[in-house]
Amino acid sequence: MGLLLVGEGALMLVCSAIGFFYSDEGALPFLFSALFTMAVGALSLMGSPLKKEDIDKRMAYLVVTSVWVVMSLFGTLPFFATGAISNFTDAFFEMMSGFTTTGATILEDVEVLPKSLLFWRSLSQWIGGVGIIMIVLAIVPSLGINSYSLYSAELAGPLKSKTHTSVSATVRNLCVTYLVLTLIVFTLLCCGDMDFFSAITHTFSGISSGGFSIYNSSISQLSAYSQYVLAAAMWLSGINLTLFYLFVRVRFNDLRSSLEQFFSYTFVFIILALVVTAVLNQTMDYDLSKSLRLAFVQTASVVSTCGYVVDDTTQWLLPVNFLFLLFCLRGGMAGSTSGGLKVMRVLILEKNVRNVMRNRLHPSAVNPVRLNSKPVASDVIYNVTTLFFVYCFTVVVALFLLIMDGVSTTESLGAVVGAITGYGPGLAECGGFGNYAHFPTFSKWVLAFCMLAGRLECITVYMLLLPRFWKR
16 A cells, blocks of 8 residues: 555656646646655555565455545545545545546536546556556565455456466566557557647546547547547557567467457457447438548547447437446456456357356256367356345346435436446436436445445455454
């Protein structure tokens, strides 16, 4: 925790430098926030002498969950210091949305914010995209902790993919890959009509599948070129980072283990984009070129759970918006920066249902669930099914709580799905170019919990709620 707070304070210093460079009012508030955060982190380090220690799975769940909460808590300081947000609930909601790369915002007018604060919002998503714990394991392997416990509790996916036998080396490879992709997207955006600040902020929130923009109308006012570049970035953010590393290292044999979910992810993206193109062309009076652009950019945002909005989607047909919610629940590939259930889990669930139905017709037949032509272990199927149940349980309970708090059913459904999947935009007033400012305080806390649970795949968070977890 101490190391992370020192690191978070250092990032605030970067934002302070941005503030001084642009001469905005956020420079000094960020400086004070940075010094306070780094001081708390330094005191934590001084009070806890560094020693080698094994962290079991139970402690890993506690550490990983606590890290996201603590980072979000201290991340609220710049909002209070600048006066941009005076309400603690709103500030925590905004930062939890940032670090979990959800993209839901309570800010009604982001364009009046100082550039240092806009940079902080996007930077929080870029850090959250690769995973805070992943960065720790990459930079500080000398901690001597049980790295695999933290790696397993942090990284999404039923099957943990590794590029190296060492967890620290694997994490470093993934972080380097993430950095290279960031540089590529940033360079492409700068080659268009974007200025440096707009390019770097949209790169951070695009490649991390975050969705925060520096404009009230999200990315709708960007040029067609920039929108297509961001669409490509969003699509890439939904792909397992390991695949990029294996492809560059020409390890094609290792790539085969993820080809099925890659083709499924890409196939769904293309088909959904074509369907939306046809609907827009027929119902919104858009020409074919505009319909194609809007459909492909918005669909890339949906399947990667990024949350960028390229048009006022609340004016689109309601069935299209429900399709978006359905497919953002599916999410991207395991091991990517995207949210949702992940393509691998959905494939396993689909094939398991198919096998159960086949066994009803042919009880004596042996039909194992196969992924990439290889049988999937029964414990993996069991874990996937359990997570699916917990995921659905979380959605239902959160939906009930929001409705009881006075939020309409349609808006509650969109908000809960947008929060737990990391997509961000929902339905009705919180969809399209809308925001969550009008939600009651209790509903905002429920949604903040959904963001955390969705980012850590529910079970990691729920483990802390079990009484048995706290017993020796």
